[in-house]
Amino acid sequence: MGTLKALKQLITGSAKQPDKPRELGRVVPDASRCVQCGICGYNCPVGIPVRDYARQGLPVTDPTCIACGNCVNMCPRGTLRWETSNHVIVLERFAEIMGDPDPLKGE
Amino acid sequence: MSKQYLIIGNGAAGATAAETIRQHDPLGEITIVTAEPYPMYSRPGLAYVLTNAIPAKQVFCRTLAWYDQLNLTLVLGKATQVDVLKQLVKLEDGRSLPYDRLLIATGARATPPPYPGHELQGVVYLDTIDGTNELVERAKRAKRAVVVGGGITALELTEGLSHRGVETHYFLRRDRLWSQVFNDDEARLLEKIMRAHHVHIHYNTEVTEIIGDRRGRVREVKLQDGSTFKCDLLGVAIGVKPPLDLVQNSPIQTDRSILVNEFMETSVPNVYAAGDCAQVYDRWTEKHMVDILWPSAVAEGNAAGLNMVGKRHAYVKGSPFNACLLFGLHITTIGQINPRREGDDEVEVLQHISRGSSEVWYTHPRTFRSAWAADGDNTVRLVLNGDLLVGAVVIGEQSLADALRYFIEHQVNIHHLRADLAAGGATLKQSVLRFWQQLQAAVPAAA
Numbered sequence: 001m002g003t004l005k006a007l008k009q010l011i012t013g014s015a016k017q018p019d020k021p022r023e024l025g026r027v028v029p030d031a032s033r034c035v036q037c038g039i040c041g042y043n044c045p046v047g048i049p050v051r052d053y054a055r056q057g058l059p060v061t062d063p064t065c066i067a068c069g070n071c072v073n074m075c076p077r078g079t080l081r082w083e084t085s086n087h088v089i090v091l092e093r094f095a096e097i098m099g100d101p102d103p104l105k106g107e
Numbered sequence: 108m109s110k111q112y113l114i115i116g117n118g119a120a121g122a123t124a125a126e127t128i129r130q131h132d133p134l135g136e137i138t139i140v141t142a143e144p145y146p147m148y149s150r151p152g153l154a155y156v157l158t159n160a161i162p163a164k165q166v167f168c169r170t171l172a173w174y175d176q177l178n179l180t181l182v183l184g185k186a187t188q189v190d191v192l193k194q195l196v197k198l199e200d201g202r203s204l205p206y207d208r209l210l211i212a213t214g215a216r217a218t219p220p221p222y223p224g225h226e227l228q229g230v231v232y233l234d235t236i237d238g239t240n241e242l243v244e245r246a247k248r249a250k251r252a253v254v255v256g257g258g259i260t261a262l263e264l265t266e267g268l269s270h271r272g273v274e275t276h277y278f279l280r281r282d283r284l285w286s287q288v289f290n291d292d293e294a295r296l297l298e299k300i301m302r303a304h305h306v307h308i309h310y311n312t313e314v315t316e317i318i319g320d321r322r323g324r325v326r327e328v329k330l331q332d333g334s335t336f337k338c339d340l341l342g343v344a345i346g347v348k349p350p351l352d353l354v355q356n357s358p359i360q361t362d363r364s365i366l367v368n369e370f371m372e373t374s375v376p377n378v379y380a381a382g383d384c385a386q387v388y389d390r391w392t393e394k395h396m397v398d399i400l401w402p403s404a405v406a407e408g409n410a411a412g413l414n415m416v417g418k419r420h421a422y423v424k425g426s427p428f429n430a431c432l433l434f435g436l437h438i439t440t441i442g443q444i445n446p447r448r449e450g451d452d453e454v455e456v457l458q459h460i461s462r463g464s465s466e467v468w469y470t471h472p473r474t475f476r477s478a479w480a481a482d483g484d485n486t487v488r489l490v491l492n493g494d495l496l497v498g499a500v501v502i503g504e505q506s507l508a509d510a511l512r513y514f515i516e517h518q519v520n521i522h523h524l525r526a527d528l529a530a531g532g533a534t535l536k537q538s539v540l541r542f543w544q545q546l547q548a549a550v551p552a553a554a
Contacts, residue, residue, distance in 0.1 A: 033430055035401040036119075036168040037152030042161045051168060076155065076432035078439075078505055 025084040027071060031057035033079040040071035040080060054079055110135040112415060113196060113204055115186045115353070116212035117141035118150065119401050120382025120408035122169060124210050127412025129177045135416070138180045138204060140196070145236060146171050146181075150214075151401050151463065153239040154260075157267030163240055186213070189357050191375045208377050208415040211354070211365060212408060215347035215383040215399055215462070220255065224317025229325030230341045233260050233267070234462070242342070246271045249340040253278055253328055255314055256344030257286055258461025262297075262433050264342040265306050273340065277301070278312040287469045290446035292479070293486060293502060300434045300484070317341055346459040347399055349384035362386055363466075364397045369421040371411040379415060381407035387424045389467055391443055391497055398427050398465040426515045427465030430508065436484070439508040440464075442498035442515045444490055445471045472497055478528055480535035487511075487535055494522045507536060510543035513553055519546065 031054060040050035048062045050071045060071075072080045112128055114121045117139050125137050145167065152166035174181055184198040189211070195203045217234035219225045229249075231242040246252070246267075251274045254264045261277070262285065269275040279286075284294040284301075298308060316329040327335045349364045360366045360374035364386040371379045371387075382404035389396040398404075403425070410422035426442045445468065460466055472492040480487050485503030489496055489511070495518055499511040514521055524542040527533065533541070547553045 032402050032428070035151035036149040037155050037161065038149065038165040038168060039152075039155055039161055042165050055168070074160075076160075077430040078437065078508070 025067060025082055027053075027060040027065070027080050028083045029054035029057060029059075029079050030081075031055065031079075033077045035077060037076070039074050039076060043070040043074045045070065050080070059083070110416075111205060111207045112137045112210070113206035113208070114139045114210045114212060115196065116210075116214055116382065116384075117143070117147050117181070118212065118214045118382060119147075119404035120214070120385075120411070121210065121212035122147040123405045123408030124212065124381060124412035124415070125179050126177060127409050128416055129179070131413070131416040131418065136180070137178070138182055139174075140182045140184055140186050140198070140204065142183075142185045143235060143237070144183050146174065148236055149401070150234075153233055153236065154263035154267060156239050157233060157243060157246075157263065158270045159267075163236060163243075166236065186353055189354055189359065189378065191357050191359065191378060194377065206377070209379065210408075210411050210415060211359075211373070211378065211380040211384055212382045212404075212411075213350050213353065213384045214404075215349045215364075217260075217343065217462075218346045218348050218459075220314070220317070220341075220343050220345060222314060222316050224319060224325075225343070227317055227319040227325045228323055229339055230317060230343060232343055233264050234347070242267075243271075245340055246273055249273045251338045252276065252340035252342055253314070253336065253338040254342040254344070256342075256346070256461065257281075257459070258288075258344060258346070259285070259429075259431060259433070259463035260344035260461050261342070262301075264344055265301065266304070266434055268340070268342060269304055269306050274307070275305070276307045276309060276336070276338070278309050278314060280311070280313050282310045284308070288440055288444060288446075288464070288500065290477075290479075290488065290500075292481060293488065293500060296481075296484060296486060296502060297433070297436065300436055304434050314341075344461060347383065347462050349397075351384075362395060366395055369423070370414045370419065371407060371422060372414065379411045381411040387422070389424050391426065391472075392467055392470050396424075396466040397460060398424075398467070399460055399462050400427055400429055400465055403427060403465070426512070427467045428512055428516075429463055429465075430505075431463065436502060437505050439499070439501040439505060439512075440468060441500075441508075441512050442490070442496075443467060443471050443475075443492075444488070444498035444500050445469045446477075447471060468498075478535060482534075482536075487539075489535070491521070491525065494520045494525065496521050496524075507539050510539055513543075513546075517553075 034054040038051050046064045053060045147169040148166040149168050155161050156163050186196050187199050188197040194206050197203050217232040232238045252268045253276045255278050265275050265277045284297050313331040314328045318327050320326040327337045329335050365380040367380050367385050373380050383399045386395040386397050413420040428441045430439045476491045478489040488500040490498035496514040501508045527538040
């Protein structure tokens with residue numbers, strides 16, 4: 001895939017993820033606050049096991065995430081927050097579209 | 108030959124230890140003894156089952172497939188005795204399980220009330236999933252409930268029951284809500300919100316007996332002044348205790364719980380303890396303390412697992428932290444925060460630790476100062492020991508919680524913050540945020 005096309009997809013959203021909002025961001029947990037109650041996943045409209053990400057302290061990278069913010073709002077312990085776009089995420093998404101793990105290496 | 112690891116308890120500490128052991132020892136035999144016929148579940152999540160925020164099945168945070176994947180053997184049974192000479196654990200049903208390394212991670216169980224009648228139907232606890240299911244069923248038919256106990260669990264019981272439409276009466280032996288943690292202002296704030304949620308609070312009221320009807324169900328409670336109070340449900344959350352009878356006839360040293368060193372080792376070789384049933388050195392109080400907190404149990408279970416596989420990993424107990432939501436109010440509690448008043452008895456407090464709390468909360472340094480700010484239903488209280496922040500309570504708006512937790516956990520010298528607070532001019536919140544920004548600029552790791 002050409003760089004231009006990839007950039008275009010990055011901006012407009014990939015064909016694989018038509019529902020992905022344009023604003024880049026993701027849900028990030030603080031594992032030390034989580035008590036694994038599962039309220040997050042229960043309130044996820046697309047059924048992402050958010051609790052498993054929270055347990056491991058990993059950002060929710062599930063491509064089906066529609067960024068609705070339900071899990072963040074419903075968590076009773078302030079475990080989750082919405083991290084808005086930064087260059088790291090942009091580079092990651094770029095790499096995903098390009099199919100290249102290191103976007104800085106070029107084609 | 109592969110090592111035999113035996114873990115008593117399938118909660119946060121036990122399951123985390125099993126996972127850690129498996130990461131480092133792919134061939135070891137790992138057996139988990141559990142008294143409840145379920146995969147691991149979130150005990151703090153039970154409160155949200157009671158408020159109906161989630162169905163009961165949602166609290167299971169591991170599937171049986173997870174145990175298979177990690178090749179963990181689950182044994183259903185109740186451990187009754189540890190034989191440290193033969194390295195065996197005896198179960199109630201007569202079975203004996205051998206071990207090379209043993210982890211005691213039984214957790215703690217709710218204490219039944221010390222007065223007559225606690226065997227009656229309708230005396231309920233928010234302690235196990237079976238107990239919670241029973242509580243939910245009974246709440247559907249109950250008209251009037253009484254709740255006793257002074258900690259988070261009792262408050263969660265009152266919230267859940269009132270939320271389910273049961274007329275809820277909260278009986279307190281003294282005159283302040285959550286008295287081991289809250290000062291008078293914080294207690295009044297929660298009181299206002301609880302009353303708005305139609306919880307009836309009765310101070311200086313003590314149950315002395317539970318009286319049943321002919322069918323063995325709770326009918327009323329008798330109070331210390333001789334009067335009776337009709338109710339069909341009694342929610343009990345007066346504290347939790349680890350099942351120490353398990354180690355009673357062994358040389359394993361106990362105090363209020365099982366004493367461990369920084370490697371989570373008990374006084375007996377090859378025997379470890381973690382979670383609610385472990386008493387761990389705390390660098391603030393300079394004593395061995397008990398936490399009944401999920402994140403503490405996870406951290407201790409992980410440390411125990413590392414040491415059980417032979418990694419020498421010293422565990423440093425963090426400042427106990429809890430963030431909870433009660434009646435829509437966010438409350439964060441960190442470190443040494445006891446607002447002790449004259450006549451309060453520390454010994455009694457340590458005897459009655461409740462789920463979701465830490466013994467460290469109930470203490471304060473020998474000399475301390477407090478800083479306090481309130482803005483409507485948002486409050487912040489800081490407990491300072493010289494140039495160190497040792498405790499904090501944040502109610503309502505939570506923007507200071509992470510910063511305060513960092514200052515406490517990393518024992519940051521807060522001399523400049525103190526000076527700023529003393530100088531006045533800025534609000535407490537402004538001063539803390541300014542200091543936090545300065546710290547983040549100076550120490551990038553804090554960001």
